[in-house]
Amino acid sequence: MIAxxxxxxxxxxxxxxxxxxxxxxxxxxxxxxxxxxxNVSLMNYYFRSKEMLFETIIDLxxxxxxxxxxxxxxxxxxxxxxxxxxxxxxxxILIENPLLISFILxxxxxxxxxxxxxxxxxxxxxxxxxxxxxMEEARKGTIREVNPEQLYVNILSLIAFPFAIKDMINYRNNxxxxxxxxxxxxxxxxxxxxxxxxxxPNQN
Amino acid sequence: MIAxxxxxxxxxxxxxxxxxxxxxxxxxxxxxxxxxxxNVSLMNYYFRSKEMLFETIIDLxxxxxxxxxxxxxxxxxxxxxxxxxxxxxxxxILIENPLLISFILxxxxxxxxxxxxxxxxxxxxxxxxxxxxxMEEARKGTIREVNPEQLYVNILSLIAFPFAIKDMINYRNNxxxxxxxxxxxxxxxxxxxxxxxxxxPNQN
DNA sequence: ATTTGTTTTAAACGCTTGTTTAAAACAAAT
DNA sequence: ATTTGTTTTAAACAAGCGTTTAAAACAAAT
Numbered sequence: 001m002i003a004x005x006x007x008x009x010x011x012x013x014x015x016x017x018x019x020x021x022x023x024x025x026x027x028x029x030x031x032x033x034x035x036x037x038x039n040v041s042l043m044n045y046y047f048r049s050k051e052m053l054f055e056t057i058i059d060l061x062x063x064x065x066x067x068x069x070x071x072x073x074x075x076x077x078x079x080x081x082x083x084x085x086x087x088x089x090x091x092x093i094l095i096e097n098p099l100l101i102s103f104i105l106x107x108x109x110x111x112x113x114x115x116x117x118x119x120x121x122x123x124x125x126x127x128x129x130x131x132x133x134x135m136e137e138a139r140k141g142t143i144r145e146v147n148p149e150q151l152y153v154n155i156l157s158l159i160a161f162p163f164a165i166k167d168m169i170n171y172r173n174n175x176x177x178x179x180x181x182x183x184x185x186x187x188x189x190x191x192x193x194x195x196x197x198x199x200x201p202n203q204n
Numbered sequence: 205m206i207a208x209x210x211x212x213x214x215x216x217x218x219x220x221x222x223x224x225x226x227x228x229x230x231x232x233x234x235x236x237x238x239x240x241x242x243n244v245s246l247m248n249y250y251f252r253s254k255e256m257l258f259e260t261i262i263d264l265x266x267x268x269x270x271x272x273x274x275x276x277x278x279x280x281x282x283x284x285x286x287x288x289x290x291x292x293x294x295x296x297i298l299i300e301n302p303l304l305i306s307f308i309l310x311x312x313x314x315x316x317x318x319x320x321x322x323x324x325x326x327x328x329x330x331x332x333x334x335x336x337x338x339m340e341e342a343r344k345g346t347i348r349e350v351n352p353e354q355l356y357v358n359i360l361s362l363i364a365f366p367f368a369i370k371d372m373i374n375y376r377n378n379x380x381x382x383x384x385x386x387x388x389x390x391x392x393x394x395x396x397x398x399x400x401x402x403x404x405p406n407q408n
Numbered sequence: 409a410t411t412t413g414t415t416t417t418a419a420a421c422g423c424t425t426g427t428t429t430a431a432a433a434c435a436a437a438t
Numbered sequence: 439a440t441t442t443g444t445t446t447t448a449a450a451c452a453a454g455c456g457t458t459t460a461a462a463a464c465a466a467a468t
Binding site: 022023025026102105106108109110112115116147149150153154156157158160161162164165167168169171172173183186187190191193194197198200 | 226310313351354361365372373376391404
Binding site for chain 4: 041
């Protein structure tokens with residue numbers, strides 16, 4: 001016998017799925033209620049409002065993903081290893097939840113304050129240790145001098161953007177979802193090589 | 205004396221602005237009408253429905269941007285020049301309309317068929333000539349062997365993604381919009397160098 | 409067995425949405 | 439001056455939205 005799932009969890013579970021698939025605006029409270037097999041008013045009973053439910057879910061979705069990434073960025077690894085691990089871990093997270101990037105970009109586009117409020121920006125995007133590491137290596141001459149912010153944006157772009165245009169990539173190449181995952185898996189090495197080859201000091 | 209703007213143009217102009225700023229769902233027909241200073245029903249009179257108005261605007265927005273980009277990709281330029289020109293032109297287009305990427309990604313996320321229908325995917329994303337060029341150069345040994353689709357996604361990611369996370373970049377670095385443009389302008393060279401250094405054949 | 413507090417329910421509220429209707433205003437042609 | 443066709447208007451429509459209310463159902467404690 002399966003233990004009955006608490007109502008609150010059912011709401012979060014169903015609403016998360018719908019928010020990811022259809023976005024905040026296109027997801028109605030009644031839709032959540034129907035799919036979660038609960039009464040409409042229970043959503044307000046447990047979360048006060050649709051907006052607060054949404055914020056709860058944002059926190060859950062992003063908080064979970066960001067912790068392990070932050071760890072890697074601040075870990076005592078040498079630069080190349082760190083970059084490799086970071087790319088690989090990030091991609092694994094997004095493969096597990098391919099809708100996450102579009103979700104975050106939608107929030108960023110219409111409610112940027114929802115992300116800054118939670119210091120989510122800092123989590124997904126904290127590079128202080130990493131920046132220092134880059135500048136130190138540049139000083140030693142093992143890599144070229146780079147603007148850390150620019151480099152970080154580059155890494156992030158290469159990792160995340162393909163997930164945002166997943167449908168277009170699949171459409172153009174007649175990919176199944178499985179093909180897409182393969183395509184993305186290849187990118188772990190490609191992105192790594194691209195970053196490393198760029199960081200190599202000038203060969204004169 | 206300024207010539208009176210035709211009603212149809214007023215609707216398109218105002219609706220474009222609102223769709224870009226707030227997205228399809230958060231833009232109401234009444235909001236368009238008020239801001240365009242017209243009667244609510246004129247929108248239906250000229251465009252039949254909100255959805256058809258939206259599709260008209262998608263075509264205008266993307267069609268305009270894609271023509272000059274397609275030209276560059278198919279132009280008889282050598283690889284390095286072509287890449288440089290492409291990056292520069294693309295970035296200029298997006299600086300002129302910084303909301304375009306988020307707009308396209310939103311459509312891609314909720315109505316991918318709206319983009320494929322128009323062969324917009326082909327326009328923004330046509331690489332046949334470019335792909336052949338890459339494979340030819342690889343055969344000659346002037347560049348490393350690459351998967352053209354992967355390389356193209358890389359270029360696109362590096363160009364477009366920062367615009368999608370503009371607010372986050374500005375927030376993290378305390379940038380004004382002007383600072384952001386500067387940050388992006390630097391990227392013309394950075395992206396170019398990153399791609400070229402990656403394409404260099406192995407130095408053994 | 410009764411009280412107490414929590415959870416669930418059905419129904420309704422007020423508001424906004426996109427769209428339609430039918431009349432009025434207008435411009436051009438006869 | 440009158441007809442014709444186009445454009446604009448105010449008003450209404452039905453449907454959907456998030457939320458609230460108040461009663462019912464339930465579980466736990468006395």
